Amino acid sequence: MESIPSSQTFKCSPSHPKHVVPLDFNNVPKLPDSHAWKTTLPIDDHQLIDPFTEEPLPIIDLAKPDVFNLVRHACEKWGVFQVTNHGIPVSFFYEIECQTRRLFSLPAERKLLAVRSPEGFTGYGLPRISPFFPKLMWSEGFSIIGSPVEHASQLWPEDHSKFCEVMEQYQAKMKGLSEKIVAAMLSSLGLTHEDVKWFEPKNGCDQTTCVLQLNSYPVCPDPGRAMGLAPHTDSSLLTLLYQSWVSGLQVYRDGAGWVAVEPVEGALVVNVGDLMHIVSNGKFKPVLHRAVVNNTHHRVSTAYFYGPPRDVKVSALRKLIDHAHPPLYRPVTWKEYLEAKSKHFNKALESIRL
Numbered sequence: 001m002e003s004i005p006s007s008q009t010f011k012c013s014p015s016h017p018k019h020v021v022p023l024d025f026n027n028v029p030k031l032p033d034s035h036a037w038k039t040t041l042p043i044d045d046h047q048l049i050d051p052f053t054e055e056p057l058p059i060i061d062l063a064k065p066d067v068f069n070l071v072r073h074a075c076e077k078w079g080v081f082q083v084t085n086h087g088i089p090v091s092f093f094y095e096i097e098c099q100t101r102r103l104f105s106l107p108a109e110r111k112l113l114a115v116r117s118p119e120g121f122t123g124y125g126l127p128r129i130s131p132f133f134p135k136l137m138w139s140e141g142f143s144i145i146g147s148p149v150e151h152a153s154q155l156w157p158e159d160h161s162k163f164c165e166v167m168e169q170y171q172a173k174m175k176g177l178s179e180k181i182v183a184a185m186l187s188s189l190g191l192t193h194e195d196v197k198w199f200e201p202k203n204g205c206d207q208t209t210c211v212l213q214l215n216s217y218p219v220c221p222d223p224g225r226a227m228g229l230a231p232h233t234d235s236s237l238l239t240l241l242y243q244s245w246v247s248g249l250q251v252y253r254d255g256a257g258w259v260a261v262e263p264v265e266g267a268l269v270v271n272v273g274d275l276m277h278i279v280s281n282g283k284f285k286p287v288l289h290r291a292v293v294n295n296t297h298h299r300v301s302t303a304y305f306y307g308p309p310r311d312v313k314v315s316a317l318r319k320l321i322d323h324a325h326p327p328l329y330r331p332v333t334w335k336e337y338l339e340a341k342s343k344h345f346n347k348a349l350e351s352i353r354l
Contacts, residue, residue, distance in 0.1 A: 022126055022140045024108035025218035031225055037135045038225040057251070057259055059267065061085045062180070071181075072188035075280075079272040079287030080251050082264055083181065088173050090266040097244055099166045100300045103142055104216035106155060114151035116143065121211070123151050129232050132345045138226040138293045144171070144212040171212050171304070174240050178210070178306035181270060182237060186317075189280060195317055209307040209334055217248055217291060217299040228291035228299075235334070235341050235348070236273035236305040243269065246299035252288040261289075274341075274349055275307060275334060281316035282328045286349075307334045329353055 023035070058074040058081040060067060074081035103111075116123035122143045130136060142151075148167050152160035186195070217228040228248060243249055249261040249269065261269055277286045293299070308314055315331035329352045332340070341348040 022108075022111075022124075023136075025138075025140070026108070029221060031220065031222035035136050035138055036222075036225045037227045057081065057261060059084060059264060062184075067184060068188040071184045075185060075188070075272050075276075075284040078251070078253065079285035080261070080269065080289070082261070082267040082269050084264070084267050086177055086180075086268060088177065088266075088268075092170070092173070093242055093266065095166055096170050096242065096302055097300060099163050100214045100216070100302060101298075102163065103155065103214065104140065104218075104298075104300065110155060111140075113154040114142070121145060122148070127229055129230060129345065133230050135227070137229055138217065138220050138223075139228045139291065140216045140218075142214040144214070145210070146171070167212065170302070171210065174212070174304035175210055175306070177268070178238060178240060178304065181240075182276075182306070185238070185276065185280075185284065189283065189317075189320065191317060191319055195319055209310045211305045213303040213305065215291075215301045215303060217246075217293050217301075219298055220293040220295055223293045223295050226293050228293040231288050231290040232346065233286040233288055234271050234273040234305060235275065235337055236307045237276045237279070238273055238306050239271040240304040240306070241269040241271065241301055243301040244299055246294070246297045248291045248293065248299045249301070250290050250292060252290075258290075273305075273307075275314050275337065277349065278314055278329045278332070278352075279317055281320040281325060283320065310335050327354060 023032075055077075058070065058078060060070045060074065060081050061084050063085040064070065071081070111124050114124045116125035122145050124140070124142050127137055127139060127141060144167055146168075147164060149160065149164050152163050156163065215229070220226045231252065241249070243261075243263050245263050245265075247260060247262055250258045251261055253259055271287050271289065272284045274286045276284050291299075291301075311333050313331040313333055314337070316327040316329070321327055329349065332352050337348065337352070340351050344351045
């Protein structure tokens with residue numbers, strides 16, 4: 001498991017409720033104490049890597065003949081990379097961004113009509129990692145699994161069809177691309193289709209688990225003291241992230257510090273998740289990442305979390321295990337791992353280590 005800086009290891013504050021209604025960000029002229037991180041999150045912002053002196057974050061053209069080698073290097077050394085030439089037109093990203101901004105520009109009272117229930121997986125609300133931190137994050141989100149029509153019809157009773165159409169199309173495109181990138185990751189380790197039978201649909205039914213998360217980082221009156229999204233790793237096999245032209249995503253590189261992931265037009269960011277770390281028996285690292293905010297531009301992003309069938313046991317693939325490389329983690333379903341993550345957060349991998 002990658003090391004996480006000790007200054008970013010937190011426990012859930014007992015006074016911090018798990019289900020909190022987000023702020024009306026458009027009507028907050030001053031950063032409230034509930035969102036002021038500077039005294040509780042000792043992150044040195046001068047720790048950002050100089051992109052002109054260090055190895056740049058990989059940008060991989062998926063049409064390159066040596067794509068497997070490039071993917072393996074990126075997964076082992078970074079845990080994150082950007083992909084181009086992936087087959088999804090830039091115009092479609094503009095459409096998804098347009099619909100995302102449309103949603104988050106709604107009045108606060110309208111968005112709360114689609115608020116996510118405490119036990120729910122979809123709808124409007126705070127980042128799911130919020131309970132593990134003593135301060136709240138300067139962001140809001142909207143989670144979608146499959147058709148968003150139930151919540152969308154609450155937001156736009158007479159005009160939700162376009163939003164639903166775009167979100168459903170986007171999920172289909174992201175799913176196909178996720179499968180292609182997962183195949184490239186596993187092929188880079190010398191694995192074949194026969195090695196990943198567990199990944200196939202059973203009885204002709206595709207049971208892969210995927211979640212689309214729309215993220216909003218509003219203009220912040222005091223960005224130097226706020227946090228858009230606190231440092232964390234994703235629990236998925238991989239995450240595909242589209243970020244608007246506004247910079248804000250940062251990833252942590254061991255021994256060096258934080259690296260700003262600058263937006264590249266038409267590119268997607270690929271995050272290695274915790275489950276891929278398990279499948280690769282530790283060869284691929286899950287990337288620790290965060291989002292910062294600014295005081296001039298509203299930033300949005302869309303994250304597509306791609307995982308295995310919910311009840312399939314995920315473990316290190318057999319070809320990656322020998323006497324010198326025993327399995328690092330016990331087999332676990334994504335459902336079980338999410339439960340471990342909800343209890344242990346950034347110690348979840350350690351909780352299932354053999």
